Amino acid sequence: MPTRRQLVTQLLGAPALIGLARKTDRPIAGGFVFESQERGHRLRDQAAYTPPTSSRRSPVVIVGGGMAGLCAAWWLDKKGFHDFVLLEMEAEVGGNSRYGQNEVSAYPWGAHYIPVPNAESALVREILTEFGAWQDGQWNERFLCHSPQERLFIHGRWQEGLEPEIGATQADHGDYRRFLERVAAFRATGAFTIPFALGEGNGGPAVDELDKITFAAWLDREGFRSVYLRWFCDYSTRDDYGAGIAEISALAGIHYFAAREHEEKGPLTWPEGNGWLLRKLTAKLAKYLLxxxxxxxxxxxxxxxxxxxxxxxxxxxxxxxxAPTYLAPYIVEDFAPLPALSYSPWLVSNITLDHIPDKAGDIAWDNVVYGSPTLGYVSATHQSLRSRVEKTVWTHYWALTGADPRGVRRQLLATDWPTWKDRVVQDLTRPHPRIQESIERVDVFRNGHAMSRPVVGLRQSTDLRRLRQGLPGLYFAHADLSGFSIFEEAQYWGVKAAERTLQRIGTPSLKKRR
Ligand SMILES: Cc1cc2nc3c(=O)[nH]c(=O)nc-3n(C[C@H](O)[C@H](O)[C@H](O)COP(=O)(O)OP(=O)(O)OC[C@H]3O[C@@H](n4cnc5c(N)ncnc54)[C@H](O)[C@@H]3O)c2cc1C
Known part of the structure; x- marks a missing residue:
């Protein structure tokens, strides 16, 4: 078991990075948000409670109002079935797609974009069309990420795009090219699709065996030595899966690159991130939500x-x-534990700035620092049509990788707000040395079980199979069922569970309720 100091060092790099605010610095307001760990722990510990005595009937009950639960509700409602309720643990639905709002801007607390969907992502197109993101044969320009989209702070300056270019040698470029060729070959197998289930069975043993080694081991085996390429792969998987190349399977790593075709436009994004879609769903489905x-x-x-x-x-x-599926053994009668599942802890901070820091350059939507343990920040005001933005909110993302998630979770909860706030500010100080002068407040969300990580063996595990199968009349619906925590997967499994529900209920009752 690592000591506290070792954990902190693993999480943050050299201890010298962990700066505390100097006495002369301007005071920063803020605190933790969504502190519902106690509720979760009561469930885990099966703490005593007084169950309500009276009961009500509802032909269908949805448990959990993240994107998967809401999309199940969206589909039932769309198909003319209205006799259901959705029970949500928190004061508001949305799960990892929740958002906040202050006098400056709306901002995300988790999911912040949806890539322009591939042709096979028919359901994603359907929901985005219903809510007006696709109009008259094109994507609404207001929602397509404006330029500049991404930049990387490397060797003391910013470059456009996230693949390291400054200082890249011919050997690096050779590895970049060869990597893209390997990715294209995997894409051609048809195994790497979004949603993932649509491509399963394609690719044969060569794809199956990718589930047996880590992405780092695959990069080694294929002779990819470029430090830049490896950093870029690690950054990308930390960003999407909350875990680095040494923690996830090669299958997941390759999926990240092979599943999406190169798309000039996009992604689709909003100040509140996927909270935009959440708003639409909540307004439409309000009568079902408890x-x-x-x-x-x-x-x-x-x-x-x-x-x-x-x-x-x-x-x-x-x-x-x-609800997140690791909870099933604690809640569902006689449901055996799910040891194959592992969850990444995340720290998400929203930083309100009363002016853009000095010499910040042309702020991109996504701003990343090479070599940082964090994922950088996304600007909530990026899509603003105003010609000059003074105040802004930056959402800083930090997947806490590199150590046993259980120990990290304990550390996440044991560390107080001033310390986390200082670490986040310190991380931003590298590209923006005078950032402290701009910051009004830092609000922090400690999300201990933020997302399931696609570790080695998960894909072929009996645990995943059990979850996908469900029980008679109980169907699981969560991004966990893919192991890839993205909107498209949550929606797919939500709709799939709704379809299975409609089949079980049968068409006569549907007709009756139309
Ligand atoms: C920091 C972060 C950034 C992300 N960024 C993106 C992004 O940019 N794009 C993207 O596509 N995806 C992103 N994701 C992934 C995101 O998880 C998915 O997009 C999606 O929101 C997952 O939805 P879900 O319904 O599967 O799960 P969840 O969001 O986990 O929803 C589960 C719901 O169940 C509720 N619940 C739990 N226990 C109970 C109980 N006992 N009773 C009742 N209700 C319960 C929870 O409160 C929650 O509302 C991000 C995730 C994180 C953590």
Missing amino acids: PNQPVRRIARQGNGWRVTSEKSVWLADTVIFA
Whole structure:
């Protein structure tokens, strides 16, 4: 077990980076948000509670109102089935797609973009079209990420794009080219699709064996030595999966690059990130949503299920379990543990600035620092149509990788707000030495089980198979079912569970309710 000091060093690099605010620095306001760990721990520890005594009937109960649960609700409603409720643990639905708003801007607390969908992502196109992102045969220009999209701070200056260019040698470029060729060959197998399930079975043993080694081991085996290429791969997987190349499978690493075709336009983004879609879904589905209802127990009752939240008991024919799936063994009667699953802790901070720091250059939507343990920051005001932006909010992302997630989670919770705030500010100080003069507040979200990580063996594990299969009348729906925590996967599994539900219920009841 690493010591506290070792953990901190692993997380942050050299201890010298962990600067504390100087006495002369301007005071910074802020604190933690969404502190619901206690609720989660009560579930884990199966703490005693007084279950409500009376019960109500609802043919379908959705547990969890993240994107998967909401998309299940969207699909049921769209298909004319209205007899269901959605129970959400938190005070608001949205999960990892929640957002905040202050006098400066709306800003994300997690998901902040959706890539322009590939042709096979038909459901993504459908929902985005319904809510007006696709109009008259084109993507709404307001939502396509404006220029400059990405920049990298490397060797003391900014470059456009995230693949390191400054200082890259011929050997680096050779590795970049060869890597892209390998990715193109994998793409051609048809195994790397979004949603992932659509390509499963393609590619044969060569793709299956990628699940057996880490991405780092695959890069070694293929002779990719370029430090820049390896950094770029590591940055990319930390960004999408919350875990680095030594932690995830080669299958997941290659999927990141092979699943998306190169697209000049995009991604689609909004000040509040995917909170834009959340707003639309919440407005449409409001009548079904019951927040502040942590579900404590789901047990069989006849051919159906008895769903007990802290406030109500529901008797249901069918349950869609759209909460993070590691909770299933704690909540669902007789559901065996899921040891193959592992979750990445994240720290997300929203930093309100009353002016853009000196010499910050042309702020891009996504601003990354080479060699930093963090993922840099996204500007919430990037899509603003105003010609001059004075105040802004930057969302700083930090996937806490490189050590055992359980130890890191403990550290995440044991560390107080002033310390995390100082670390985040310190990280920003490298590209912006005078940033402290600009900062009004730093609000911090400690997300201990933010996303399932696609580790070696997950894809072929019986745990994933059990989750995809579900139980009679209980279907799982969560991005966890792919192991890739992205909107497209959450939506796919939400809709899939809704389809299975409709099949179980049968068309007659559907007709009756139209
Ligand atoms: C920091 C961060 C950045 C991200 N950025 C992006 C991005 O830019 N683009 C992208 O596509 N994806 C991104 N993601 C991935 C994101 O997880 C998915 O896009 C998607 O929001 C996942 O939805 P979900 O429904 O599968 O899960 P979740 O968001 O985990 O939703 C689960 C829901 O279940 C609720 N719940 C839990 N326990 C209970 C209980 N006992 N009873 C009732 N309800 C319960 C939770 O409160 C939550 O609302 C990001 C994730 C993180 C953490």
